[in-house]
Amino acid sequence: MSDRHNQPWTPAAAADLYGIDGWGAGFFTIDNHGNLAVTTRQRAKVALKDIVTGALERGHATPLLLRIENILEERIRQLQHSFTQAIATHAYTGSYHGVFPVKVNQHQQVVSEIIRCGAPYACGLEAGSKAELALALAAAPPDGDDLLILNGYKDRQFIDLGLWAHKLGRRCFFVVESLSELHLLLTRALALGIRPRLGARIKLAVKVAGMWTETSGDRSSFGLDSRQLVAMIDILRRHNMLDCLQLLHCHMGSQIPSLNDIRAGVRAASHYYRHLLAEGAAMGYIDFGGGLAVDYGGTASDASYSCNYTLAEYADAIVAELSACLDDELPQPHIVTESGRALVAHASLLVFDVIDVAHFEAVAVPQHLDHDAAPVLRQMLSLYRQALISGGTEHYATALQLREELRSCFQRGTINLRQRALGEDLFLAVAQQVANNCAAPELRAQLADIYYGNFSVFQSLPDTWAIGQYFPVVPLQRLDEQPQREAIIADLTCDCDGKLDSFIVGGQQRTTLPLHQPLPDEAYYLGVFMMGAYQETLGDIHNLFGDTHIVSVRINDDGSFAIQQEIDGDSVADVLHSVHYDARQMVAQMRTFAEQQVRSGHITVAQRRQMLEQFCSCLNDYTYYRTTI
Ligand SMILES: Cc1ncc(COP(=O)(O)O)c(C=O)c1O
Structure with missing residues (x-):
């Protein structure tokens, strides 16, 4: 990058190249030694490499999942603060209730940290299954102000457990997703003599952009359409339970990149809210579910991997739209959001070392060939000499043809193994020359190095494989040095899908990532950032690579760090046990x-x-x- 403009390489150029300021949300910077550092609100700064060294000294090994507690705490504070500000700006009379959807990261350490850091704001939980409900019930005392939102399909056991939680004093909302569930819920509530707080999940007709577009619109699989909502109201009225209906719920999808889509969703939901009040439901709360996006690409755009708004703009848009859409004489509802990704994504990163590199470049290009060398080799050498003078894409096309010819000569037995290797070297030399002369991204991808990383895509970054999700990948060191190689990253699994070959580099989508040539006696660490949401429990044990070690770190105000919690990754016996070996x-x-x-x-x-x-x-x-x- 700086090369192109003939400027010396600086850490600022590295920050631009890897988009650090865009996705880092102020949590990551480059220190004076060219190391990537985590920075706290109190301006304490620690090089991530030092944290990794500290973990290795304590007996851990790479790959390592690092959780930075300060980041989680700060994200909770920022979200809460954004709503407090927006509520004050618009003189809104309802309050804000943040709820963490447990499905985004169910790890005990993460949930308990959220409960601890979220306590001043009564941050609640959302559960979508019996297991999630069980952990949510045991996570916080029942007499707090925090909300417990119950989503998902609920069987009798789920419902009974929720009803008991209500009885204990927990502020539970049963969000009704279907009419069949409502019947069971009413039967059980009657049997246990409990009047539950109910929510109605609606399908919004608004279709949002991004990767989770199927979660929105008429054909989304969750929620009630307007006909079913009317039926629900009638059923509740018949049971004299309209006062139990207190919450309107909608979830337009995850990672919604455009603020306009969020505004449209809020407007659509507010109409339903008004009509539910008019029907005689008690109401009081409106829950917008998840969707608050994070900027994986660091481009502040409406691309699916980015987001074109800040936390403050998100909060302001919701409060402003609600204020505008609801009549002045109506009580303004309390606002609930179930932001998961935005709370936890930044707080975790995966660190792995590069264990090997494969280069695709000529090893030794001959100056002359033996007088009896095969014609194909002579042609290759002559092509290479031309390419040295003015290598263009036409030279590359000819080189591809000659390589075909070379390979069929080898098949026919007219050239031997050494001659074939010589021809392959000449091919790479031509290709390299062409790549140096003209910007041909496809050719660059063809010639890219393969960096072999000590990790498993399927265990640690399943969304890169399953849905083509981008995550920022950045070297933890040598950022004061211009990276000279272009690479893709292969993992340890024997699977051609086990690789990272989609990156955002300098704000552009690319199939290769600029990296440094690893040095012989120095570990070269790469960090994959923003992976605290969804990745930690979606991963699987493909090739029997198990859970990684996890180290939870707190950055102290004096710039030191303390390892708070350590969880050993799986052993070989552990993963074998999970597939029923003893x-x-x-x-x-x-x-x-x-x-x-x-x-x-x-x-x-x-x-x-x-x-x-x-x-x-x-x-x-x-x-x-x-x-x-
Ligand atoms: C009902 C519900 N709430 C909240 C979320 C969390 O969404 P996000 O991670 O975008 O905040 C989801 C995730 O899909 C969801 O289905």
């Missing part, structure tokens, strides 16, 4: 096999012992790559 039985089996080999004289008793020790140590070890020292 490590003890496996050891017993290996003992028997080895004993048979001792008896038949294939191995000695000492070798048997050595082999079994190795087997047991492997079962207890981390599932990821261990660098040999």
Whole structure:
């Protein structure tokens, strides 16, 4: 980048290249040593590399998931503060209630941190299954002001548990998603003698842009349409329970990049709210679900990987639209949002080391060929000489044809292995020359290095594979040095999908990422950022790579850091157990096999012992790559 403008490379150029200021939301900067650092609200700064070193010194290994507690705390504060400001600006009379949807990150450590940091704002929880409800009930005392929103399909057990929570004093809202669920809910409420607080989830006709567009519009699978909503009102009226209907719920999708879509959704929902009041429902709350986006690409745009608004603008848009759409004489509802991604995404990052690099470039280009060299090799060398003078895309096209010819000569047996290798080298030399001379992104992708990372896409970044999600990927060190390589990143799994090859670089979508050439005696760490939302529990154990180690860190005001919590990643035995193997039985089996080999004289008793020790140590070890020292 700076090269192109003949300017010296600076950390600011690195920040531009990797979009750090855009996606980092003020939490990440480059320090004076070219290291990527986490920065707190109190301006304390710690290099992420130092945190990784600290974790390794304490016995952990890469890949490592780092959770930065200060970031989570700050995101909760910022969201709350944004609504407080917007409410004051518009002299709005309702209050704001933030609710964390547990599905976005169910980890005990994360949920308990949210409850702890969110306590001053009565931050509540949203549960969408029995397991999530169970954890939400045990997470906070029942007599607080925090809300507990119950979404999803609810069977009798789910409903009964929610009703008991209500009885205990928890401020539970049963959000009705379907009429069948309503019947069961009323039956159980009657049986237990409880008048629950109810919500109605509606389908908004508004269709939003972004990756989760299917969650919105008429054909979304959740919620009631206007006919079903009328039926719900009539049923409640018949049961004399219209006073129980207190909340209107809508969720237009996750990661909504455009503020205009959010405004349109709020306007649409407010009409329903008004009509529910007119029908005689008690109401009081309006819940906009999730959707508050984060800027994975750092471009502040309405691209699906970005968002064109700030937290403050989001809050202001909701409050302003509600104020404008609801008549002055109506009581203004309390506002609930279920922002998950926006609360937790920034707080977690995955750190892995690069364990190997494959280059796609000529190893040794000959100056001359033997007099009896195959014609195809002569043509290749001549093409290379032309390309040195003015290599254009036409040279690359010819090189591709010649490479085809080279490969078929090898198949026919008219050239040997060494001649083929020579021809492949010449091909790469031509391609490299063309790439140097003209900006051809496809060619750059063809010649990109492969950096092999010590991690699993399927375990740690499932959304990159499943839905083509972008995450910022940045080296943790050497940001004061211009990256000279272009690379894609392959993971440890033996799967061609196990790779990262979509990046936002300098604000543009690219298939390769500029990186530094790793140095021989120095670990080269890459961080994948903003992965606190959804990734931690959606991942799977493809190739039996298990959970990574997790280290939770708090940055102190004096610029030091403290490791707060450590969770060991899965061992080999753990992942085998999850697919129903019994490590003890496996050891017993290996003992028997080895004993048979001792008896038949294939191995000695000492070798048997050595082999079994190795087997047991492997079962207890981390599932990821261990660098040999
Ligand atoms: C009902 C509901 N609420 C909240 C969320 C969280 O959304 P987000 O992560 O966009 O904040 C979701 C996620 O899809 C959801 O389905």
